[in-house]
Amino acid sequence: xxxxxxxxxxxALKQRMKEARRAEQMPDAGGSETPAPEISLPANxxxxxxxxxxxxxxxxxxLSEPEAMRMLADAARLVHNVVRTTDAALQQVPETWxxxxxxxxxxxxxxxxxxxxxxxxxxxxxxxTLMRVGLQASSLLARIINKLHPGIGRQKRAA
Numbered sequence: 001x002x003x004x005x006x007x008x009x010x011x012a013l014k015q016r017m018k019e020a021r022r023a024e025q026m027p028d029a030g031g032s033e034t035p036a037p038e039i040s041l042p043a044n045x046x047x048x049x050x051x052x053x054x055x056x057x058x059x060x061x062x063l064s065e066p067e068a069m070r071m072l073a074d075a076a077r078l079v080h081n082v083v084r085t086t087d088a089a090l091q092q093v094p095e096t097w098x099x100x101x102x103x104x105x106x107x108x109x110x111x112x113x114x115x116x117x118x119x120x121x122x123x124x125x126x127x128x129t130l131m132r133v134g135l136q137a138s139s140l141l142a143r144i145i146n147k148l149h150p151g152i153g154r155q156k157r158a159a
Contacts (some may be wrong), residue, residue, distance in 0.1 A: 086134035
């Protein structure tokens with residue numbers, strides 16, 4: 001299906017939806033057409049998704065505080081494992097590569113007249129990616145620990 005066909009199909013679908021809305025709003029005048037089953041299907045799916053989301057929210061509200069703390073502790077352990085693994089992997093990388101990657105990670109993006117879509121793309125350097133993952137994981141770990149033990153952050157600042 002080419003672009004023109006997709007556009008025509010979308011336009012026809014919008015028109016049918018508009019007519020269906022009008023038919024619902026207007027009192028039955030005798031000759032009204034019933035909406036096509038395609039139109040009511042997305043509404044049914046949306047209603048089901050809304051009910052599922054409400055159930056998830058209710059389930060989350062039923063989560064007890066000790067259980068939530070246990071989950072945070074598990075998440076902290078998992079993230080700490082990621083930090084240790086990335087650190088061990090970075091120790092295997094030659095020092096010059098690590099220094100170059102650190103410069104790339106710490107560099108601010110340069111302003112350019114060429115839009116991002118027009119700039120040449122290249123694959124991400126694995127060492128840079130590993131460093132970024134380690135930095136993100138350590139930042140996340142600090143936030144989780146701060147939630148689990150808020151006093152630790154205050155003690156560190158006071159020292």
